[in-house]
Amino acid sequence: MQADPTLITPVILCGGSGTRLWPRSRAGRPKPFLPLIGDGTLFEATLARCSAQAGFCSPVVVTGDAHLPHVEAQLGADPAATVIVEPSARNTAAAIALAALRLPDDAVMLVCPSDHHIGDCDAFAAAASAAARLASEGWLVAFGIDAKSPETGFGYLKRGEPVGDAGFRVAAFVEKPDLARASVFLADGGYSWNGGIFAFRVKDFLAELRAFRPAIAEAAQRAVAQGHADGRRFYPDAAAFAEIESESVDYAVMENTARAAMVPADMDWSDIGNWQALHVARARDADGNSTAGAVELVDCRNVLVDSDGPRVSVIGLENIIVVVDGNDVLVTSADGVQKVGKLSGAVNQ
């Protein structure tokens, strides 16, 4: 039985509280809800990629209390869009379980993080269709993001034998590798980044969750059974949900199921995981510079400047990032971006 790919339900995950894009991203103004690339926010862009115009069903957004005002402000007018308000943060296995338990058994979910950038929306749509077709045949499908560099911050998917007309079995899930292994993966060509985008048919996902993590499945089911709706919001029961162990869908399900597949996706993807990643994802001039706000650059190359107001003048620098936000100024080397989250300003928000 092959599901109609136009009947894919986006399940959009709005959790977490990153500090790696501080000071632009703040506790009260998290990354998905900022216009980091282009005019819209990353959350809005995620919605647009998965909209009715793009051929998708109305989305289910899974988020927490802290993000709820942002979600509702940016969710738009779709009356069939729903929001599941997690009583506490329990990672992606539980979040996806909540959505699955609110959907029909035969629905195909497309699980999407809300804080990534995808430059090529046509490639995304094609991969989503391919993944949904496999999901409708019972596969649990991960997007395998075309690896462009030996990143050590991502998990990798090792490609196995072909399944369907555009997918492959996952031969192995590989944890974040060191640089040497990542370089081997890149040279090998048979490895993709695991970008956290998945297609699951509801009944298959729940069956595998019940098989491998019965406690999570059972508590999620109680949380939904004892939950209540309020307009388009749904509130799972807090006590039941609190019992759940935090675990990613990768660990809980994907690494255990015998039906793990992947579809390759070369779609100009970035997790915008730090300021340097944002620099790479933004439009740059011939010198590699990218500016937002009132900026004057003299003798600069590969410089990112992002100011919310003050004029920023930069002379004679390469590979640096300058961010002005409110009462904070961040100046970092491209290599230093990994330490942004540890700055006292980022830690003590």
Next chain:
Amino acid sequence: MQADPTLITPVILCGGSGTRLWPRSRAGRPKPFLPLIGDGTLFEATLARCSAQAGFCSPVVVTGDAHLPHVEAQLGADPAATVIVEPSARNTAAAIALAALRLPDDAVMLVCPSDHHIGDCDAFAAAASAAARLASEGWLVAFGIDAKSPETGFGYLKRGEPVGDAGFRVAAFVEKPDLARASVFLADGGYSWNGGIFAFRVKDFLAELRAFRPAIAEAAQRAVAQGHADGRRFYPDAAAFAEIESESVDYAVMENTARAAMVPADMDWSDIGNWQALHVARARDADGNSTAGAVELVDCRNVLVDSDGPRVSVIGLENIIVVVDGNDVLVTSADGVQKVGKLSGAVNQ
């Protein structure tokens, strides 16, 4: 006849409008009047070096309308201090002429810029005494600042035969050299920087000015004769003063007189001519960093951060300067400081 060195009259020049310390220095808040090093301003430090406590007469300050409010706010209570208000800017030959024409013929003037830093005040006092003794014997005396590096931004004095017990004839005035020549001067050891500090007996200075620049001397004399006092201010006649050609005292007098002398001065001097010079003059920690304001540095070396309010966080950088002032943020390499004055923010004040 040897004048009493304790009867030296400081002539403090407060002219010019630099842009090289923008954005801290601004059109309405010029460099001499900023607390760039330590608690006081450069002007206040100049006054303190030349105070009654330090054995000097009350000063004559030569300045323009624009700087007058700053001068009077920082001049202190000395009732015998006077301020000559230049009707227009005509460079140092004219400014010194105005002061000379308001002083007794036998007075010894110590001409001091008001925007330099001198770390060793005892060495300054000793050099001032030595210079005044030579001036009282009819020499026109420049301070020869001990050259510490092959600077291309200064004029140099070539040391000639000894005069008196601590001075030398000036064998040559050398315009700003290129780096190769400056390096030769430094290796030679017989060259000093011309720091723009001079000791002149009034009658000798005026005689030489009349001999070599009679038009300047004559117009300055008319400007003073037709000027008027107002409390401790003196206003030279604007029309007469406007006739004067702008010329430095170096060109107009020092390079022409046969009585040019110099006294060596090793006194931790800096003209604070740009942000890098200020960095060098400020106290630095073991990593060469110097900060003012709310600053967090991670993995930084030889970084200067100066913020008037916002918190500045810097990661993984060397040899850079970050200045936050009002609605401006400047980030420059150490080499880039020469271009600060050409930034649109500095030019269009």
